[in-house]
Structures are given as structure tokens and as C-alpha cells.
Amino acid sequence: MTDNGGQTVRKLWTPFNVIVGIILAVGGVLTLMRFTQGIGAVTNLDNNNPWGVWIGFDLLCGVALAAGGYVTSAACYIFGLKRYHSAVRPAILTAFLGYALVVLALHYDVGRPWRLPYPIFVSQGTSSLLFEVGLCVFLYLTVLFIEFTPAAFEWLGLKKIRAVVVKLTLILTIFGVVLSTLHQSSLGALFMIAPSKLHPLWYSNYLPVYFFISSMFAGMSMVIFESTLAHRYLSRHMDDTHHRQAFGVAMGFAKAAAFVMVGYLSVKLVGIAIDGHWQYLTTGWGMWYLVEVIGCVALPAVLFAMGVREKNLKFVRWAAAWTVFGIVLNRLNISMIAFNYHLPSDQRYFPSIMEIGTSVFIVTLGIVIYRFVTTRMPVLHEHPDYPAH
Amino acid sequence: MNTLFFTLHDFMVHTKGVTYLIMGGILVALPLFWWFLTERDDEN
Numbered sequence: 411m412t413d414n415g416g417q418t419v420r421k422l423w424t425p426f427n428v429i430v431g432i433i434l435a436v437g438g439v440l441t442l443m444r445f446t447q448g449i450g451a452v453t454n455l456d457n458n459n460p461w462g463v464w465i466g467f468d469l470l471c472g473v474a475l476a477a478g479g480y481v482t483s484a485a486c487y488i489f490g491l492k493r494y495h496s497a498v499r500p501a502i503l504t505a506f507l508g509y510a511l512v513v514l515a516l517h518y519d520v521g522r523p524w525r526l527p528y529p530i531f532v533s534q535g536t537s538s539l540l541f542e543v544g545l546c547v548f549l550y551l552t553v554l555f556i557e558f559t560p561a562a563f564e565w566l567g568l569k570k571i572r573a574v575v576v577k578l579t580l581i582l583t584i585f586g587v588v589l590s591t592l593h594q595s596s597l598g599a600l601f602m603i604a605p606s607k608l609h610p611l612w613y614s615n616y617l618p619v620y621f622f623i624s625s626m627f628a629g630m631s632m633v634i635f636e637s638t639l640a641h642r643y644l645s646r647h648m649d650d651t652h653h654r655q656a657f658g659v660a661m662g663f664a665k666a667a668a669f670v671m672v673g674y675l676s677v678k679l680v681g682i683a684i685d686g687h688w689q690y691l692t693t694g695w696g697m698w699y700l701v702e703v704i705g706c707v708a709l710p711a712v713l714f715a716m717g718v719r720e721k722n723l724k725f726v727r728w729a730a731a732w733t734v735f736g737i738v739l740n741r742l743n744i745s746m747i748a749f750n751y752h753l754p755s756d757q758r759y760f761p762s763i764m765e766i767g768t769s770v771f772i773v774t775l776g777i778v779i780y781r782f783v784t785t786r787m788p789v790l791h792e793h794p795d796y797p798a799h
Numbered sequence: 800m801n802t803l804f805f806t807l808h809d810f811m812v813h814t815k816g817v818t819y820l821i822m823g824g825i826l827v828a829l830p831l832f833w834w835f836l837t838e839r840d841d842e843n
Contacts, residue, residue: 665836672832676825683818686810715832719839 430774437771440764444518452764458750459759461519466745467769468515470597471738472508473547474621477629478636479505479554480583480590485662487583494662496655499561499789500640501633506554507776509547515772539596539603546593553586564793565786572796595622601744609748611690611699614681617744623674628737630667631710634660634730644784649791657723664714664726667733671711678703695751702743706736 444452455462482501485491517523530548535541556575563572598621605613614620637656640648682688690696710732717725746759761769784790804810 668836669829669833672829676829679821679825680818683821684814686814686817715836718836 430778433771433774434778436767437774440768440771441518443764444768445521445523449519449521452762452768454759454762454765456759458753458757459746461745462759463746463761463765463769464515464519466742467738468772469512469519470741470745472512472515473594473597474625474628474737474741475632475734476505476508476512477590477594477625478633479508479557479629480586481626481629482633483557483583484587485666487580488587491662493655494659496652497633497637497659497663499558500636500784501629502554502557503561503780503783503789504632504636506551506558507779509551509554511772511776512547513551514775515769518768539600542596543593543600546589546596550586550589550593553582553589557582557586560796561783561787561789564788564796569795590625591622594625595619597621598744601749604749607750607752608744609690609695609699609751610685610687611682611695612744612748614685616677616681619677620674620681623670623677624737624740627667627670627674627733630663630670631730631733631737634663634667634726635734638727638730640784640790644781644790647785647790651792652790660723660726660730661718661721664729665718667730668711668714668718671707671714671733675703675708675711678707695748698743698747702736702739706732706739710736 440452449455453462453464478501482494482497486494486498513526517526529535529541529544556578559575560572563569563575595618598617598619601608601613602615602617637660641656645653682691691700710729713725713729713732716722717729750758788796802813804813
């Protein structure tokens with residue numbers, strides 16, 4: 411084998427590639443099992459728990475953490491904060507992949523993928539929140555795809571069509587914000603149908619408001635978190651503008667996230683007060699609720715604020731990762747942990763290893779596609795032939 | 800905390816009263832937090 415050939419072999423057999431290869435292979439087997447033997451073969455779902463980790467994690471967390479797309483593009487194109495421009499494309503890409511994987515994960519849960527267009531084009535359930543969520547995700551995924559195409563067109567050298575799409579930027583951004591407002595809140599509203607199943611500390615008439623507000627700081631934190639990882643592992647694909655703006659992006663988003671988080675805590679407090687649910691706070695569930703609200707919202711908000719005051723990037727990055735964890739915990743609490751809280755433990759849901767494996771497979775797929783795109787297309791750097799729009 | 804209510808009206812007077820007090824506190828706390836966040840902006 412030649413040196414070049416040897417180099418290629420060495421590059422292929424990196425620890426990252428080996429681990430990813432194993433996960434994708436196992437995911438492929440699980441996918442085959444799911445779609446040939448049915449949902450019962452790979453999940454612990456039952457009539458008490460029809461929604462599991464694929465909805466609680468892949469869908470709810472995926473949508474919340476993909477909110478960086480609308481938050482960043484709104485900051486840049488609607489509020490005119492051009493100093494965040496370098497963060498727009500990575501955020502749009504993450505959002506697009508996030509939503510695309512949400513739809514993929516939904517296939518595992520719902521089955522019969524060829525029926526995907528039915529709720530939109532064949533049998534619309536216009537009185538259902540799920541219809542609204544489905545329609546918004548369908549439209550927003552299309553918007554995100556179009557918003558991302560300039561990067562692909564620059565890569566492919568399609569100047570004319572790229573110029574046309576760039577002119578649509580503002581209208582697409584407005585459309586994206588409207589759609590996100592609708593479906594982020596509707597995902598919370600879905601759980602309002604189950605007041606007797608969801609623990610009173612998590613159940614509230616304000617659930618749609620909680621979901622929407624938390625999606626804002628989830629998106630901002632995800633942009634900072636993703637930027638941290640990109641700087642660590644994909645730094646060689648970044649240009650000077652990206653490196654130069656990274657600190658300002660992190661500080662600006664941290665400041666906004668901290669303030670929105672305090673606003674979120676305020677609304678949560680009002681929610682507890684208006685429902686008169688103070689007595690639950692002293693129970694075991696109350697302790698768990700406080701772990702989520704104080705431990706994973708209030709404390710990271712303080713860390714964000716300290717990071718902004720001290721101009722300490724490390725504080726901000728840790729706070730972002732902590733907030734992302736907090737959002738995941740919140741969505742899992744609402745959809746799984748505090749859901750059906752009254753059932754005896756033997757009837758409670760815990761995901762099977764195959765469900766978790768499928769979720770890991772889907773997240774890994776997202777990471778691989780993100781890496782593939784960012785190492786080829788102008789996402790973390792600007793194409794020299796095209797000025798920033 | 801475990802106040803006993805006999806009518807919905809009693810319950811709502813109580814919870815709304817507490818909510819208004821909390822909202823008053825929030826009106827004071829949020830600008831203070833904003834001040835804490837941005838206090839050093841001019842220095843830089």
C-alpha cells in the first residue's frame with residue numbers, strides 16, 4: 411500500500427469514525443427491527459405510556475434546542491444586530507438538522523412513513539394541536555431548508571439562484587419567527603389535555619408560555635454550546651470573522667439568555683401562585699421541581715450573568731451547557747418523569763435500551779451530517795466570492 | 800400554605816392577591832437584574 415493509501419486508511423480509522431460507525435450500524439439494525447417487527451419489539455411503550463423517549467427527548471428537546479435558528483436569524487435580520495451574523499449559518503444548519511431529525515424520530519414513533527403527508531394534504535385535523543404542530547414543523551422545515559440553501563449554492567457555484575434566495579432572507583426570517591412562536595408553544599399546549607396525568611407542579615394553563623419562553627433561552631444556549639464545540643473540533647474551518655465575533659456572540663447571547671431566564675422564572679412563580687400549588691413544593695416531587703427550576707434555570711442564569719459581568723467566556727460556556735441540560739430535564743419531566751406520576755412504579759415507563767439506542771443513533775446521525783456539511787460548505791467561514799448578506 | 804378555602808371566590812381572592820404581590824416584586828427585581836447584567840457595559 412502506498413503512503414497516500416496508508417494515510418487514507420489511518421484517517422478512516424479514527425476513534426470518532428469507529429464509534430460513529432458502530433452507533434450507525436446498531437442504529438441500522440434497530441431501524442430494521444422497528445419497521446419490520448413493530449413498535450412493541452423495540453420499546454417499553456404501553457397504553458398508559460403511549461409517548462416515550464422518542465417524543466420526550468428526540469421531539470420535544472430537539473425542537474426546543476433547534477430554536478437557535480429563529481432566535482439568531484431574528485437577532486441578525488429583524489433586530490439588525492449584524493455583529494451576530496457569523497452565528498446565523500451554524501444556527502440555521504443546527505435548526506434544520508434538528509427539525510429534520512425530529513421528523514425522522516417521529517417516523518419511529520408513528521410508523522408507516524409513507525403516510526407522512528396525510529395530516530397536511532389528505533386528512534387535516536384542524537381542531538387538533540398536533541395538526542398545528544405538524545403543519546408548523548412541515549412549513550418551518552421548508553423555511554429552514556430555503557434559508558440554508560445559499561450556503562449550498564455558494565458551495566456548488568450557483569450564483570444566480572443564490573442571489574434570488576438571499577433576497578428572501580427577511581421574509582423567511584419573519585415567517586420562521588411566526589411559525590416557531592406557534593409550534594413551540596403548541597408543544598406545551600399538547601400536555602394541557604392531561605391535567606390528571608401531569609403532576610400539578612408541571613401542569614399549568616401557562617404551559618404554552620413556558621415552552622415558548624424556554625425555547626428562546628434554549629436556542630441561545632444551544633448556539634453558545636454548539637459554537638464551543640465547533641471552536642474545539644472544527645476550528646480549522648473557521649475564518650477570522652468567526653473567530654473575531656465568537657466572543658461577542660457568546661456574551662450577547664448570554665446576556666439575553668440570562669434576562670429571558672429570569673423572565674421565565676418569574677412566569678413560573680406566577681404560575682405556582684395563581685394555581686395555589688405552594689404546598690406541593692415541600693413534597694418529594696417539589697424537591698425534584700426545585701432541582702429543575704433553581705438548579706437548572708436560576709443557577710445557570712446567575713452563571714450567565716456573572717460571565718457577562720466578568721467577560722468570562724468559560725462561565726458563559728459552562729452556563730450554556732448547563733442550560734441545555736436543564737431544558738432536556740424540563741422536557742423529560744413534563745413528558746415522562748412527572749407524567750403518570752400517580753401510577754404504581756411497576757406501571758411507570760422507563761425506555762428500553764433499544765429506544766435509547768435509537769435516540770443515540772438519531773443524535774449521532776445529526777452530528778455526522780453537521781460535520782459533513784461544515785467541513786465542505788461555507789458555514790463556519792464566508793465564501794470569498796460572496797459578500798455577507 | 801395549606802389554607803382551607805370554602806368557596807372558589809375565596810380561593811381566587813387569595814391566589815390573585817398573592818400573584819399581584821409577586822408581580823410587584825418582579826417589577827422591582829427585573830430592572831435590578833438588568834442593571835446587574837449591564838452595569839459594567841460602559842466600562843468596557
